[in-house]
Amino acid sequence: MTITLKKLEGGETAIAPEAVESLATGLRGAVIRPDEPGYDTSRSLWNGMIDRRPGLVIRALGTGDIQTAVNFARDNGLLMAVRGGGHQIAGLAVAEGALLLDLSQMRSVHVDAARRRVHVDPGALLGDMDRETQLYGLAVPSGVNSTTGVAGLTLGGGFGWITRKYGMTIDNLVSAKLVTADGQLRHVSAEENPDLFWAIRGGGGNFGVVAAFEFQAHPVGPEVMSGLLIHPIAEARELLQAFRGICDRAPDELTVWAVLRQAPPLPFLPEEWHGREVLILAACYSGDMAEGEAAMAELRSLGAPIVDVISPHPFSGWQAAFDPLLVPGARNYWKSHDFLALNDAAIDTILSAVKDLPDPASEVFIAHVGGAMARVANDATAFPQRDAHFTMNVHTRWEDPTKDAACIGWARALFDAAAPHSAGSVYVNFVPGDEPGRLADAYGGNLARLAEIKARHDPGNLFRVNHNIVPDKTAAKTPMAAK
Ligand code: FAD
Helix, strand or coil: CCEEEEECCCCEEEECHHHHHHHHHCCCCEEECCCCCCHHHHHCCCCCCCCCCCCEEEECCCHHHHHHHHHHHHHCCECEEEECCCCCCCCCCCCCCCEEEECCCCCCEEEECCCCEEEECCCCEHHHHHHHHHCCCEECCCCCCCCCEHHHHHHHCCCCCCHHHHCCCHHHEEEEEEECCCCCEEEEECCCCHHHHHHHCCCHHHHCEEEEEEEECEECCCEEEEEEEEEEHHHHHHHHHHHHHHHHHCCCCEEEEEEEEECCCCCCCCHHHCCCEEEEEEEEECCCHHHHHHHCHHHHHCCCCCEECCEEEEHHHHHCCCHHHCCCCCEEEEEEEEECCCCHHHHHHHHHHHCCCCCCCCEEEEEECCHHHHHCCCCCCCCCCCCCCEEEEEEEEECCHHHHHHHHHHHHHHHHHHHHHCCCCCCHHHCCCCCHHHHHHHHHHHHHHHHHHHHHHCCCCCCCCCCCCCCCCCCCCCCCCCC
């Protein structure tokens, strides 16, 4: 079977069967053609809106396979997509007709407990990392849904329950192995290839394919004071004002996220509340249990919650607490704003939209960030939004394709209405596929340096199936040099 693949600069090229066979022979992993078993697994992403058919899949099992794939794509001028955990909302892990480098089988995690260092393969999920690190009472800050890929999350920045205490995922990245566009395997760290190390801490997959990550871990758990407070939506205005104050004064250990949605049928929630709009305050204290109890007292004293299920929970279980609401396959469209402060007008805008949720699965998340994350300079890593105190993510989620226009329209309307109260910036990992113009909002003053580094290491823009940073060739002085 002759394989047809999209070219990097447009058009298509035919790859002869012998060339595909010879590619396969050089791999520890496998090539998967469109008619072969495993093809649909490789191309299926978390967001059910994305249904793209790559021309050929390379399912990698090691760094050598990644290098082979990069060389094959570059030498043949092919458009190539790279898949980690497949969670990105924009679905840029797969492209129609392209070569797909699927890293999802590379899920090893190795913990060096004595040095508190964690070595993670590029297909590992957050839950893989938590399971291994928690064996030693350690954790690396990451996100709040355990089936998210470590790779994409890290390359965009990464924040979750313990970020305010221990920093973002990128703040705990010690080094990475990176296969760059020239096919070289580079060790990148603060000492080696520091420009690339700076760029991959927020700049996504623009600079190469990461074959392994090395993280710093911290003592966390095995249990953390954590859980949910669920309130009627009628009380939400006053509660969100109080939430804002608690977040403003919170110690680094305390993180509280607000979720506005229809109540799911949680076993601990009285049945009469199922399907009604509620405000969920989800809290985690990453520290001593008694201190956590004290730090959460004010939050727990607010209003008259329908349920209060805050208590010690295993950290790895808490990390997966939202998984049932975020299972793969549903249709999803997200819109996101950062806020420096959550003013009354922003609260009113969100509450007014929540009166009109387009689907029972849709919700608005308000993530409380800052703390250690904010004590890093905006230009210390490619990720620049260190000043944000809250990040709103409009998680529009539904199953029925006939609801696409209504759901997307609802998300856009809330996004537009909230814009005047926002910081104007956005976390790149929350940017949907139809917002190419938001690259400047995602990178701010760091965009020019990213474009210059891109021009030095990937002048041909081989790694372009991503939130693409176009090489600034006018700024590049030393092509392909490892500065
Ligand atoms: P993929 O879709 O596989 O990849 C995303 C991008 O990274 C693609 O462009 C891909 O080409 C590139 N890429 C992947 N692997 C590599 C590699 N090894 N080398 C080079 N490029 C690569 N983010 C947070 O910070 N905190 C959260 O709490 C959080 N919660 C989330 C919850 C859900 C349900 C979802 C869907 C997302 C969440 N995110 C969160 C956002 C998440 O960080 C991004 O979606 C991230 O891109 C997912 O990484 P992935 O490996 O699964 O993605």
